Amino acid sequence: MTTMAIQAPDVTRVVAPDGTVDERTDPDLPASAVTDLYRQQVLARTFDEKAVKLHRQGRIGTYAPLQGQEAAQVGAAYALSESDYCFPTYRDHAMYLTRGLDLEDVLVYLLGEGNYVDREDPEGLRTFPPTIPIATQLPHAVGTSMAADYRGDDCATLVSFGDGATSEGDFHEGMNFAGVFETPTVFFCQNNQWAISVPRERQTASATIAQKAQAYGFEGVRVDGNDVLAVYGAVEDALEAAKNGEGPRLIEAVTYRQGAHTTTDDPSKYRDDEEVAEWRKKDPVERTREYLEDAHDWTDEDDSELRSWADDRVAEAVVNVEDRTGLDVDDIFEHVYAQTPDFLRRQRRQVVDEPQVER
Numbered sequence: 001m002t003t004m005a006i007q008a009p010d011v012t013r014v015v016a017p018d019g020t021v022d023e024r025t026d027p028d029l030p031a032s033a034v035t036d037l038y039r040q041q042v043l044a045r046t047f048d049e050k051a052v053k054l055h056r057q058g059r060i061g062t063y064a065p066l067q068g069q070e071a072a073q074v075g076a077a078y079a080l081s082e083s084d085y086c087f088p089t090y091r092d093h094a095m096y097l098t099r100g101l102d103l104e105d106v107l108v109y110l111l112g113e114g115n116y117v118d119r120e121d122p123e124g125l126r127t128f129p130p131t132i133p134i135a136t137q138l139p140h141a142v143g144t145s146m147a148a149d150y151r152g153d154d155c156a157t158l159v160s161f162g163d164g165a166t167s168e169g170d171f172h173e174g175m176n177f178a179g180v181f182e183t184p185t186v187f188f189c190q191n192n193q194w195a196i197s198v199p200r201e202r203q204t205a206s207a208t209i210a211q212k213a214q215a216y217g218f219e220g221v222r223v224d225g226n227d228v229l230a231v232y233g234a235v236e237d238a239l240e241a242a243k244n245g246e247g248p249r250l251i252e253a254v255t256y257r258q259g260a261h262t263t264t265d266d267p268s269k270y271r272d273d274e275e276v277a278e279w280r281k282k283d284p285v286e287r288t289r290e291y292l293e294d295a296h297d298w299t300d301e302d303d304s305e306l307r308s309w310a311d312d313r314v315a316e317a318v319v320n321v322e323d324r325t326g327l328d329v330d331d332i333f334e335h336v337y338a339q340t341p342d343f344l345r346r347q348r349r350q351v352v353d354e355p356q357v358e359r
Contacts, residue, residue, distance in 0.1 A: 069190055084158065220252065
């Protein structure tokens with residue numbers, strides 16, 4: 001069988017795993033911005049560790065850990081403007097936090113009592129709820145960006161997904177539609193090497209995920225997903241190009257899921273400890289800290305203070321959420337239809353208005 005070789009794009013990075021900085025790709029952000037990027041990663045990891053414990057204690061439902069992917073999520077979300085649309089996926093807790101959602105909002109969703117966003121203000125809805133079915137958010141994101149382009153809005157759409165999503169039809173349909181109509185869409189793939197128990201090389205015969213964009217007529221780039229500055233720079237460039245009418249772009253953020261796929265998964269059954277250990281040496285949070293120390297005089301005292309703040313903030317959020325009395329039963333009838341049909345009104349009257357008979 002003859003195959004066509006396609007040149008794989010290089011991986012762009014600012015800070016290498018050994019701490020070396022590439023001056024050519026460094027976005028040269030001020031100390032305050034880099035500190036924000038680090039703060040969001042520390043908060044996300046602290047929250048992530050607590051969420052795993054909460055599940056083990058039966059206090060939240062099934063949880064998808066993000067450890068190892070903090071830089072990818074924070075860097076991408078940080079590059080978005082307030083007017084840009086964002087379609088995260090179910091592992092993107094750090095992306096939601098970076099977009100300005102409270103920890104309580106994320107926890108409430110994990111308790112089954114919310115959906116991350118306030119639907120009462122549809123005009124202000126720029127960050128969409130997570131979708132559990134794999135890749136279904138991609139066509140939605142393309143449609144949203146196309147509509148925004150028709151209206152002449154100065155914005156773009158970023159849609160986040162994992163490497164496993166590239167095996168779904170929704171991925172290809174979304175990419176094809178975006179390429180044909182040149183929509184202002186940034187496809188952001190967090191290639192964490194594993195789609196549950198299936199390694200990347202069993203997902204695709206392509207050398208990279210980024211090069212898949214060539215089949216749909218637009219550019220694909222690869223970036224070190226454990227380098228928050230590189231991710232930020234790549235997403236910022238893609239968003240700017242999209243807003244300037246240059247069409248979509250696919251970004252492959254090469255990263256690693258250090259923990260389980262979800263809290264119901266045992267990764268020791270399908271991957272080696274040595275592989276995990278090698279990727280831990282490339283830890284995104286530690287790499288950002290090293291950059292702060294070298295470039296902006298970050299100290300151990302600064303770090304201790306930040307981590308103490310994160311611990312307190314997460315603990316406070318858990319208390320606040322668990323003190324809530326839960327949703328009103330009337331809420332189950334909200335947001336089902338744009339116009340509530342008669343049969344749903346009758347159900348509501350039966351449940352809400354009529355006294356309940358004890359059985």
